[in-house]
Amino acid sequence: MNRVWLAGQRRNRFTSMFCAGLFLAPAMLLGSDDGNPPPEQARLANLVIQDCGSCHGLTLRGGLGPPLRPENLGHLPVEAIDAIVSEGVPGSAMPPWKPLLSPEEIHWISEQLKSGALVSP
Amino acid sequence: MLALFLVFGLSGCQALSGPDSRPDIMGTGDLGLIVERATGSVLVINTSRHEVLGRIEGLGDLSHASVVYSRDARYGYVFGRDGGLTKVDLLSQSIVDRVIQSGNSIGGAISQDGRYVAVSNYEPGGVKVFDSQTLELVADVPATYTSGHGETGQSKTVGLVDAPGNLFVFSLFEAGEIWTLDMSDKSAEITRFEAGESPYDALITPDGRYYIAGLFGEDGLSMLDMWNPGQGVTEILPGYGKGEQKLPVYKMPHLEGWAIADGRAFVPAVGHHQVLVADMTDWSLVDRIPVQGQPVFVMASPDNRRIWVSFAHPDNDVVQVIDSQTREIVRTLEPGEAVLHMEFTPRGEEVWVSARDSNRVTVYNTRTLEPVATLSAEKPSGIFFTSRAHALGL
Numbered sequence: 001m002n003r004v005w006l007a008g009q010r011r012n013r014f015t016s017m018f019c020a021g022l023f024l025a026p027a028m029l030l031g032s033d034d035g036n037p038p039p040e041q042a043r044l045a046n047l048v049i050q051d052c053g054s055c056h057g058l059t060l061r062g063g064l065g066p067p068l069r070p071e072n073l074g075h076l077p078v079e080a081i082d083a084i085v086s087e088g089v090p091g092s093a094m095p096p097w098k099p100l101l102s103p104e105e106i107h108w109i110s111e112q113l114k115s116g117a118l119v120s121p
Numbered sequence: 122m123l124a125l126f127l128v129f130g131l132s133g134c135q136a137l138s139g140p141d142s143r144p145d146i147m148g149t150g151d152l153g154l155i156v157e158r159a160t161g162s163v164l165v166i167n168t169s170r171h172e173v174l175g176r177i178e179g180l181g182d183l184s185h186a187s188v189v190y191s192r193d194a195r196y197g198y199v200f201g202r203d204g205g206l207t208k209v210d211l212l213s214q215s216i217v218d219r220v221i222q223s224g225n226s227i228g229g230a231i232s233q234d235g236r237y238v239a240v241s242n243y244e245p246g247g248v249k250v251f252d253s254q255t256l257e258l259v260a261d262v263p264a265t266y267t268s269g270h271g272e273t274g275q276s277k278t279v280g281l282v283d284a285p286g287n288l289f290v291f292s293l294f295e296a297g298e299i300w301t302l303d304m305s306d307k308s309a310e311i312t313r314f315e316a317g318e319s320p321y322d323a324l325i326t327p328d329g330r331y332y333i334a335g336l337f338g339e340d341g342l343s344m345l346d347m348w349n350p351g352q353g354v355t356e357i358l359p360g361y362g363k364g365e366q367k368l369p370v371y372k373m374p375h376l377e378g379w380a381i382a383d384g385r386a387f388v389p390a391v392g393h394h395q396v397l398v399a400d401m402t403d404w405s406l407v408d409r410i411p412v413q414g415q416p417v418f419v420m421a422s423p424d425n426r427r428i429w430v431s432f433a434h435p436d437n438d439v440v441q442v443i444d445s446q447t448r449e450i451v452r453t454l455e456p457g458e459a460v461l462h463m464e465f466t467p468r469g470e471e472v473w474v475s476a477r478d479s480n481r482v483t484v485y486n487t488r489t490l491e492p493v494a495t496l497s498a499e500k501p502s503g504i505f506f507t508s509r510a511h512a513l514g515l
Binding site: 046049051053059061062064088093095096099 | 243372478
């Protein structure tokens with residue numbers, strides 16, 4: 001019971017953070033004046049590199065999980081990546097991220113993975 | 122003459138930099154390495170002085186990096202994700218040697234006699250063994266297995282440790298097996314054991330007797346009694362989550378750091394907000410301690426008086442401290458964002474805790490549970506003290 005409540009609470013926090021992020025949308029597209037990504041984008045990018053990186057490697061070249069560089073994802077439409085991130089892969093170590101991230105956040109992450117924007121050399 | 126010049130030169134430096142400067146001749150017993158995972162560097166630290174002595178750079182992708190030490194505790198062997206095996210010198214704070222030995226690796230071990238360093242690989246799967254002095258390849262174990270569809274492949278290997286008798290022991294993720302590799306002579310003999318489904322990590326008890334692999338694919342742990350290997354692998358704590366919905370696992374628990382206290386073993390439950398307590402005499406489940414998230418590290422302080430627990434994403438900004446006798450949570454600490462690792466000083470008076478997203482390592486007094494020092498580090502993860510050089514399985 002307590003666990004459910006905790007998960008719900010956290011979801012709300014992330015959702016409200018993302019809503020705040022929507023107001024920054026133009027800045028997200030254009031990049032902010034000082035060249036730094038807006039905080040919401042930076043938080044998600046950090047999540048992908050560091051937390052997804054625990055299994056997929058910091059350079060996304062793979063680990064316990066498969067590599068996630070654009071050349072590995074080329075055959076998948078963004079919607080398919082969305083679905084994998086959202087629902088996880090049953091029978092594997094890939095968890096569903098929808099309890100923690102909003103659909104918009106997951107879509108943003110899928111687009112970055114597909115385009116390779118977060119991949120370091 | 123050159124030696125004389127060096128001595129004068131060095132003592133001159135010391136005179137210039139004052140009484141607080143590092144002595145010219147230094148032991149390594151109170152030194153250690155902190156992995157800076159995003160920048161591919163390690164910090165050389167001194168535990169007595171709570172001080173960063175220097176930074177060694179150029180170690181590649183250090184996501185999930187780990188370190189073992191040479192017998193003289195001077196050299197650290199750093200295992201990187203990108204297959205890099207790097208030998209670093211803590212005294213000169215430099216890279217001695219470095220090989221890229223695979224495409225993707227996850228950790229390693231050094232043999233009981235200190236002669237061999239073994240690396241656990243993901244891509245291609247298997248284990249490679251190197252001469253600890255020269256980093257020359259000594260043995261290649263591809264961990265070949267046959268899948269359910271009849272295809273052969275090389276399994277990812279996890280939970281690689283050293284064991285008495287100059288053995289290495291490791292688990293095969295896809296194959297669901299535990300293998301021992303005997304490095305006591307040139308034959309490098311392999312023995313295979315059936316284990317459970319998807320072993321993700323393992324540990325060996327401090328006396329080297331029990332090798333225990335955590336299973337991702339089922340509620341339970343696989344145990345090999347190294348004193349009686351002929352009995353094969355037995356499953357312990359089977360079905361500990363029976364009747365409970367397993368939660369998504371956002372970070373695999375680590376078993377290394379193994380907590381044994383008061384005749385009980387404390388282990389992280391996979392997919393549950395619980396620390397499991399097992400009776401060491403018969404390995405039965407005697408208790409489940411509710412904690413605030415999914416445990417990653419469950420570590421006993423060296424005096425076994427308290428159990429320190431860190432957590433998986435997203436509840437990973439706290440550490441909970443459990444009394445090993447009453448099994449009550451005595452304190453919830455907040456070391457920073459994304460706590461990744463804890464390392465106790467050898468006698469346990471202090472513990473160092475890394476907080477990745479706060480770019481900070483906090484040192485706590487283990488008696489008062491108060492912070493006594495903080496050090497800046499770039500995305501710090503694993504913390505490894507040289508005392509590991511003299512412990513089995515580390």
